[in-house]
Each structure stands twice: as C-alpha cells, then as structure tokens.
Amino acid sequence: MNRGSGRKTAKLADVARLARVSTATVSRALTQPEKVKPSTAARIRQAVQTLGYVAHGAARALASRRTRTVGAVIPTLDNAIFANTTHALQKTLDEAGYTLVLACHEYDVRTEARMTQALIERGVDGLVLLGMSHEASVFHMIETHQLPYVLTWALDASGRHPCVGFDNRAAAIRVAHHLLDLGHREFAMIGGITQANERARERLEGVREALAARGIVLRPERVVEKPYTLSAGREGLRNVLGGAPAPTAVICGNDVLAIGALAECRARGIEVPREVSVTGFDDLEMAAVVTPALTTVHFPTAELGSYAAQHLLARLAGRPVESRTELPVELVVRASTAPPAKP
Amino acid sequence: MNRGSGRKTAKLADVARLARVSTATVSRALTQPEKVKPSTAARIRQAVQTLGYVAHGAARALASRRTRTVGAVIPTLDNAIFANTTHALQKTLDEAGYTLVLACHEYDVRTEARMTQALIERGVDGLVLLGMSHEASVFHMIETHQLPYVLTWALDASGRHPCVGFDNRAAAIRVAHHLLDLGHREFAMIGGITQANERARERLEGVREALAARGIVLRPERVVEKPYTLSAGREGLRNVLGGAPAPTAVICGNDVLAIGALAECRARGIEVPREVSVTGFDDLEMAAVVTPALTTVHFPTAELGSYAAQHLLARLAGRPVESRTELPVELVVRASTAPPAKP
DNA sequence: TTGTAAGCGTTATCAC
DNA sequence: GTGATAACGCTTACAA
Secondary structure, eight states, rough: OOTTTTOOOOHHHHHHHHHTSSSSHHHHHHGGGGGSHHHHHHHHHHHHHTOOOOHHHHHHHHHHHSSSSEEEESSOOOSHHHHHHHHHHHHHHHHHTTTEEEEOOOTOHHHHHHHHHHHHHHTOOOOEEEEEEOHHHHHHHHTTTTTOOEEEEEOOTTSOOOOOEEOOHHHHHHHHHHHHHOOOOOOEEOOOOGGGOHHHHHHHHHHHHHHTTOOOOOGGGGEEOOSSSSSHHHHHHHHHHHHSSSSSEEEEEEHHHHHHHHHHHHTTTOOOOOEEESSSOHHHHHHHHOOOOOOEEEOOOOHHHHHHHHHHHHHTTOOOOOOOOOOOOOOEESSSOOOOOOO | OOOOOOOOOOOHHHHHHTSSSOEEEHHHHOGGGSSSHHHHHHHHHHHHHHHHHHHHHHHOOOOOHSSSEEEEEESSSSSHHHHHHHHHHHHHHTTTOOOOEEEEEOOOOOOOOEEEEHHHHHTTEEEEEEEEEEEEEHHHHHTTOOOOEESSSSTTTTTOEEEEOOOHHHHHHHHHHHHHHHOOOOOEEEEEGGGGOOOHHHHHHHHHHHHHHOOOOOGGGGEEOOOSSHHHHHHHHHHOOOSSSSSSEESSSSSSHHHHHHHHEEEEESSOOOOOEEOSSOOOOHHHHHOSSSEEEOOOOOOOOHHHHHHHHHHHTHHHHHHHHOOOOOEEEEEEOOOOOOH
C-alpha cells in the first residue's frame, strides 16, 4: 500500500530526501538545532516548510521513550476551583512544551483508578493527582512505571508523596475562631460530602476541633453534608435551622453552598447578614454581591496549578524540588456580625 | 542494555512468553477478545495480571495508526460555560474509550494555531475547536492530515465545517424583543470584547438588529465591551449610565457581567430591579440569588460537549452524522419590569 | 484458532 | 557535522 502517487503526510525521510541529508540530521535539526551546521539547518527548515511536515508523535515517543505529555486526574471541571487549577496547570505545562491530558472521575475512586491506568497507557511522562485518597492500584502503577507525580489539593503528613496544597483543617479552624471571637456560640455547618471528599472532611473536622477547644459541641442536627450546588445550600440551611436556640452563625463548606444558604435566608425572610463563613475558593467580588456579611477563605487555586506543573517539570528535567509545599490561604472578612443580643 | 536482571516494565513479548503464545495472540486477546479461544484468553489474562502489564501507547499508536485520543482547543477553563462543556466532552469520550487532550489559548488565535499543531503532533485522532474563527493554518493542517473535527459553540452558515452550537444572534434578538415588549425604549449594553470573540459579536449584533427593527438606535456611549469579570461588569454599568434619558434596561453579554452590573447598582443605590438581561450560560439559581429581576438565556452547555464528542466518535467509527446541529436555548424570565413611567 | 514477520516513523549509537 | 542502522513495542496481513 501507499504505492503509486498516493500522497500521505510527509515523514522525516521525505524531509531528509528533499534536504539531501540523512534522517538522523533532520531529527537533530528538529530537536537540537545547535548540533547542526546553520546552512544545512536552513535547508532542512525549508524542506519542512514546503512539505508541511509535522512530526509523528507516536514514533517520536516510541523512539525517545517520552511523550512530553502530562496527565491530570481530577474530580470534576464543574467546580470552579478545579477548573481554575487545571487551567493554570495547562498553561504552565504549555509554556514548557508539554501537553495536558485530562480525566475527570466525578468523585469515584474506582473510575479514578481506571482513568489513571488509561493515562499511563497513553504514555504520560508525569501525573497530577488530586487529593490524598486513591486506590492502592494507583500508587502501585505509578511505582512500577517509575512515573513522576505530584498530589495537588493535598498535604501529605507522612511525607511519602510529593504534594502541594492548602491546610484545609487550619483554614476551618481560623474561620471558627473568627466567629467565636465575634461572640457566636450557636453554630451550624453545611459541608460537602465527607465520604468521598477528604477536603470536606478536613474542613468539618477543623470546625469541630476549634469549637470543641472552647467547649462547644457541634450537634448532629446542626451538621449536614451536601453536594456543592446552590439548591443543596438552600436545603442545607432549612435542615439546620430547626430547634432552639437557633444558630447565629452558619459555616459553609464552600462558596456555592454559602450562596445557596444566603438565598434561602432571603427567601424565608430570615435576617441577613447572619454570619456565614465559607471555606474554599471564592470569587471575592461575587461574595460581596450576595451579601457584605460573608467571611471567606481565599485559596490561590491558580497558583496551585502552576506550582504543580512546575514541580513536575522540575522532576522531569532532573532538577531538585521541594517535595511538600503548603500554599498560604487568606481569611477575608468583609463585615463582622456579632450574634443578636439574647432576649 | 536491559540485560541481566534489570527489571523494566513488562512488554507484550513477556506476556506472550509467560502465556506460551505468540505476541500476535496476546495482542488480539487484548483488543479483540472474541477472536481468541476462551482458554488461551484466560491464560493470557492471568499472565497480564501477574506481570502487571500495561500496554505501551506509543508503540500501539505507531503500529495501529491511531491513538484513541481526541484534542480540544478552547479559549479558557476559567469561564464556567467552557469548563462545563469540556467536562461533558471528556466524560462522553471516556465512555467510548477515548482520552481527552486539552489546550487553552486564552483568546489568542496565534496561540490557538500553535496549540492545534501541538495536538496534531501528539497524534490526536480527532479535534474539537471552539468557535468559527481560526487561523487559516489551522484548517490547513486539519485538511492535510485528514483529521476528523467539529466546531463547537459555532454554527457554520456556509456549511463548510461540521459544527454544533447555539444561535447567539437569535438569542440576543429574543432578549431584546422581550424588553421591547415590556415597554423599554432606552437601552444599554455591556458586552464581551467583540474583537476576539465572535459570540460576543453576534450577541451585540443581535441586539442592535432587533432594536433597529423597531427604530431604536443603540447609541455608542451606551455600548461598552468588557472582559467577562465582575469588576468589568460594575465598571460597565458606570460607563453606560451617563447622559439622559438614562437607560431603563441593560443587556449584558453574559452572566458574570450582569451580576457585576447589579452589584454596582446596589452599591450606588440605583433601584434594582432595573431590567437586566443576560445572554449566555447562567446558573439559574445564582441569578435568582442576586435579584429576581433578571432575564437570562439558558444555554445547555453540557449537552453541547456531549454532542460534540458523539459527533466525533461517530465519524471515527465511520458512522454517519449530521454535519450541523443547532441546540435550542431557553429564555428564562423570572420577573418582568416595565420601565418607570415618564415623569 | 494461532504463529510468523514485516512494518509503523522516530531517535540514538556508533562510526566516519 | 553528518550518515548508517539498530532499536523502540506493538499491530496486522498472511500463512499455517
């Protein structure tokens, strides 16, 4: 096949023939131009141009044993914080000549394992995972393939895995302290679903811990776990409102839940601002639009993606890197509301 | 090299040896299990298991001349609508055994061309582009590589390109008619930056056209183009507010601009609801949180991604598909405000 | 049903 | 600086 005048896409040999050099020289001219005489380099460039030659990645990968590709396995792109991190990740990779291969597992560890294997089969040179919790098979595959990787949105206490992330627990504690200092004593929490989400778990635990340290117990009927949607936030507020005394402060697991909760307040004529705190990335202005009485924790999510990329790129280049990086978060207090005076 | 006891990752030949069959049979067992006797298939499966064999994608791609990979080149993931479309795209591709390779060009056509070439070099089997406007070189490369592709967020009037998208112009016209029917006559528009964004352009043109049809001219000082950020929305509202008579209706290019504009209204004590209309994807509940007086156009962005994937998958499988698909959008009116009575 | 062997298009190791 | 040429690991006619 491919005999006769059938015109397929040009290959390296075609370029070599047209430039009157060997394929070896063309290959060098393309990947290490300094290793070839300027005049021949020019001739080759010309040939590439006229033939519209584009390298064949698979062949290149097979011979060089690397794809210049990095895989990322994340829960979802429908959460703005992950989309933002992924965007920054891709951008930084691109600047270094790497291409991003993406997979979303929608909070299913089984799916995550399958997708990770798929990316490894595709030959990614490095891997970005999100969070600490993964199936054993995932780490096993990474190990046997000697694949450089980094965990994002995670801080490994054991020091076993390279990671870059935020301290969710500490952030939650700061939020709780802020509210306690304002005088709040009746709390509620609308968190994410902790079963499949360690970040949601850490935030809840942080709040519990901070309150407990001051002798306050977060009662079960004052804690709900919800998916990160506005309607869940609304529903969550209804759920935690029953009973007396009513909570004077509601801590939400992320911005979407918080805005949903505020919407429900408004709909029910509940006085707003009541102090609502958000843990997680937030669009600061957006929060201000919804209500000025919103304390949030700002996570620099883009930096996270960029940093993850840099970490991987360094390791792929054989440069040394810190194995564990904690990025600072910022508590943003727009207005502070004390609890209503007791009747 | 690789002599002695050096243990590298297992290859097909290793599996074959262990299973006492040829590499051809292993290959078949892996890709077309029905073509091999159940008992040998089992033996092979066993061998794969014990060796922890994972296929080498590059080799596979080189031999089979396809990567089971699809590339997507989008403007950004920092816009929720594109993140949502991309998420659905990835999900649908995954279900068919394809992997997504992603690139964001941040509204730069030159970058887009470069990234498209990079994806083609990586060997994607198909390509998803966003919008109609691309450098000639992009279509040229696609053509010479005979690469299946589909344009999303675009409807090609000429019928030259396979596409799936929304009619932005028609959506804008519907919004304008809605406001006209309410009695509004003084309009302003805070749109996206039309120079680099054909969707923003279509929306602006649609509004202009609809108003013109009723003899109303959108005066230059009542039209501003802004990036899709909240602060730009706030600024935009300040920009279009000057002069008399003041606009009674403000049409915004997307939900972010609209929410920013409403924030500015509130900050300046301007009576809200004033009628603000949004063209573009919106989180319906989010809009309701900000103000009940917000007319929006809902775009089913996830369907768009899923459909784009299906289109490409069909073509890759040699199945026939419609070349052009227009997805319906929905005008969502939450509350309708007539303009204030003339003094 | 299974085996043999010829590629697939590069890169990399040598000589020259 | 440049050229031969052997890998790279798999798929796929074609044979058996």
